[in-house]
Amino acid sequence: MDPDHSSLIPTAAVPPALAIRSLQVVYGGAIEAVRDVSLEVRAGQIVALLGSNGAGKSTVLKAVSGVLDAEDGEIDKGTIELFGRPIKQAGAPDIVRQGMVQVPEGRRLFATLTVEENLMAGAHTRSTAELAEARERVFRLFPRLVDKRSTVAGYLSGGEQQMVAIGRALMSRPRVLALDEPSLGLAPLVVAEIFDSVQKLRADEGVTILLVEQNASRALAICDYAYIMENGRVVLDGTGEQLRRNADVREFYLGLSSGSGRTHMKDVKHYKRRKRWLS
Structure with missing residues (x-):
């Protein structure tokens, strides 16, 4: 494996869907959480960001999603580009408008709203026709939610809540979907269902996926490329098959x-x- 990550240099004229270069993130102006991280996600790929708890994976995801300021974090150095356009200084709503949506760790649904209401909250700026089309798209991806559409989200199982969280993100028709620990706390059969859905999104609709995971086995089985983080930096990268070997x-x-x-x-x-x- 190329230790200096020279494989990150684009080989085609088309820019990657997401490119991070030499990213450094600090919290509270002093605590360095991410240092010199570089990675890229090509359009139509599933790219996994792996590592143990506290490695800095979720911080990278928050940086590219524009939500660091909610936790007193800031990008100290580096660049982030979405489809060739710089987004380091962009806010979360602008990043969503440019085509990238994050599904945060822990789902963070509106617990007192129904499944359908949670889905609608993900695309409140769209027309009625667009909302209906996006909603049906989610129900095709997660058929079990059809019978739960009027159920209050707080009464759903963990797996069903994760499906709603992903569905809510899909309501805005993202080109890049960033998933933060989608398997966390879920039973193995449900995890398999969630990961199958992720693969369908890429295969059937061409959605580009950045997958942050601790479940390395599951992630490496479906990803095109993966980066492993430790102590705030990328220590190893390669195709899913290369890293599995x-x-x-x-x-x-x-x-x-x-x-x-x-x-x-x-x-x-x-x-x-x-x-x-x-x-």
Whole structure:
């Protein structure tokens, strides 16, 4: 793998859907959460951003979505471009208008509103005809929501709430969908359903996906390319298949040893010394 990320240099005249260069994010003017992160997402790709809790993944997502200021965070250095246009200084509403929508960690639905009302909140500026079309599109993607359309969101299961959260984001017809930990707290069968839906969005509608995940196995199985973050920086990148075959990734992120057994983090001695990218 190219350690200096020279593979990030565009090889085509068409700019990537999303390009981040040398991003540095600080909180409270002093705490560095992200340092020198560069990545790109080509149109029509699923790109995963992986890493353990606290690695800086969600901070990157908040930076590209224009919502850092809500947590006293700011971009100190670097650039962010959406379809070739700089958005580092843009606010969240403007970024949505330019075609990128984030589904935040924890769903954050309007708990007292119905499923249908939550969906409508995602596209309140659209015409009645556009709203109806977008809503039916969501119901085709998540058929189980059809019978739940009048149910108050607070009474839904975690998986159903995640479907509504993704559906609400889709109501604005985004070109880029940023998903923050969509599998968090969900049962394996529901996670499989959510990830199948993500693949359908890309395959059937050409939606570009930036997927922030701790579930490396699931993410690497569906992504075109992936970046692994630790301590606020990108430490490894490659195609999903390349990273699935990487010995370090298999041991430290997929829980697979070089033999036939499984490796648990608590059983690994000299953890950092054995991680070659930290040397």
